[in-house]
Amino acid sequence: MQFSTTSTTQPTPAEQREEALHTPKIGKVFTDHMVTIQWTSEDGWHDARVRPREPFSLDPASAVLHYAQEIFEGMKAYAQPDGTVALFRPADNAHRFNASATRMTMPTIPEAVFVEAIERLLRVDSAWVPKGEGTSLYLRPFMFATELFLGVRPANRFTFCVIASPAGAYFKGGAKPITVWVSEHYTRAAKGGTGAAKCGGNYAAGLIAQAEATRHDCDQVAFLDAAEGRWLEELGGMNVFFVVSGVLVTPSLGTILPGITRDSIISIAKKRGLHVEERPYSFDQWREDAATGRLTEAFACGTAAVIASIGKVRFKDGEFPIPGGPLTDALRDELVGIQRGVVADDFNWTWRVK
Numbered sequence: 001m002q003f004s005t006t007s008t009t010q011p012t013p014a015e016q017r018e019e020a021l022h023t024p025k026i027g028k029v030f031t032d033h034m035v036t037i038q039w040t041s042e043d044g045w046h047d048a049r050v051r052p053r054e055p056f057s058l059d060p061a062s063a064v065l066h067y068a069q070e071i072f073e074g075m076k077a078y079a080q081p082d083g084t085v086a087l088f089r090p091a092d093n094a095h096r097f098n099a100s101a102t103r104m105t106m107p108t109i110p111e112a113v114f115v116e117a118i119e120r121l122l123r124v125d126s127a128w129v130p131k132g133e134g135t136s137l138y139l140r141p142f143m144f145a146t147e148l149f150l151g152v153r154p155a156n157r158f159t160f161c162v163i164a165s166p167a168g169a170y171f172k173g174g175a176k177p178i179t180v181w182v183s184e185h186y187t188r189a190a191k192g193g194t195g196a197a198k199c200g201g202n203y204a205a206g207l208i209a210q211a212e213a214t215r216h217d218c219d220q221v222a223f224l225d226a227a228e229g230r231w232l233e234e235l236g237g238m239n240v241f242f243v244v245s246g247v248l249v250t251p252s253l254g255t256i257l258p259g260i261t262r263d264s265i266i267s268i269a270k271k272r273g274l275h276v277e278e279r280p281y282s283f284d285q286w287r288e289d290a291a292t293g294r295l296t297e298a299f300a301c302g303t304a305a306v307i308a309s310i311g312k313v314r315f316k317d318g319e320f321p322i323p324g325g326p327l328t329d330a331l332r333d334e335l336v337g338i339q340r341g342v343v344a345d346d347f348n349w350t351w352r353v354k
């Protein structure tokens with residue numbers, strides 16, 4: 001794939017950029033450039049461009065605005081101690097992007113092109129990678145249907161795009177434990193549905209449950225399975241882990257999003273000799289394990305927040321606390337250490353941006 005590059009003639013003034021990097025507000029401030037690549041059924045992927053970030057001009061009949069053929073990824077670039085920049089498992093994001101594309105009847109993109117698009121954006125916007133503790137440059141690759149068409153069938157034109165935003169700590173108040181609201185009314189994903197695809201529509205459908213969580217003074221919503229309303233699935237945008245009698249338990253893949261953070265935590269835990277079980281875990285069991293003291297820790301995980309310990313669980317008929325312990329912190333320290341290049345990367349997860 002040939003990429004053309006046009007640099008912005010109006011870069012953000014250095015002073016303003018430094019200010020943005022000093023107190024990053026993820027998803028509110030963006031870098032100066034973006035990458036776009038077009039796909040049509042006749043020509044496949046073409047017209048790859050690194051260009052100034054600017055609004056899209058979209059026809060009101062663009063298919064994405066009506067039937068929501070849209071997918072995305074979320075990943076981070078981390079400043080390394082030697083001054084280079086590293087991505088974390090970018091090929092896994094590329095692979096998952098294509099799995100989402102296949103589920104949503106969208107074209108797949110060669111993994112090497114996906115990663116190159118991100119590397120090119122990082123090179124042109126290298127001054128935007130923050131260096132402070134807990135900071136990174138959040139990257140948002142996404143793809144949407146641009147064909148002008150109101151019929152119901154897969155579109156034949158798509159745009160792939162990557163934008164970037166400096167990121168600080170995800171939850172307000174840093175690493176303090178979060179409160180989770182268990183939604184007993186709304187569900188996120190059903191068997192055969194799109195739960196394992198990273199598509200915007202999943203989020204649109206879950207916002208009402210997140211709003212319910214906010215109304216109950218909770219940071220995040222936890223979803224139960226759609227078939228029985230019994231088994232923990234995941235949070236609105238994060239996977240979930242439980243420490244029960246010293247065993248690390250996490251819901252099995254299927255209707256949940258296969259998180260790269262989730263997968264990394266499983267690998268790190270196994271390397272540390274911990275017993276890990278990927279299996280169904282019910283809300284009733286969660287309550288009972290909390291009451292008997294068998295449950296010592298629980299945490300949510302994802303690229304944005306990395307690992308956030310869950311300190312309290314609230315639901316329609318009550319709430320219960322979770323004590324918290326050393327495992328959550330140990331796993332977080334090792335994972336963050338690998339990402340920042342200060343802990344040995346035994347798994348070969350780090351990808352140096354050239």
Ligand SMILES: *Cc1c(COP(=O)(O)O)cnc(C)c1O
Pocket residue numbers: 074198234235236237238239257258259260261262301302303304
């Ligand atoms: C992206 C996402 C996650 C976390 O995936 P990571 O690869 O760890 O960032 C978990 N759940 C949902 C619904 C997501 O969209």
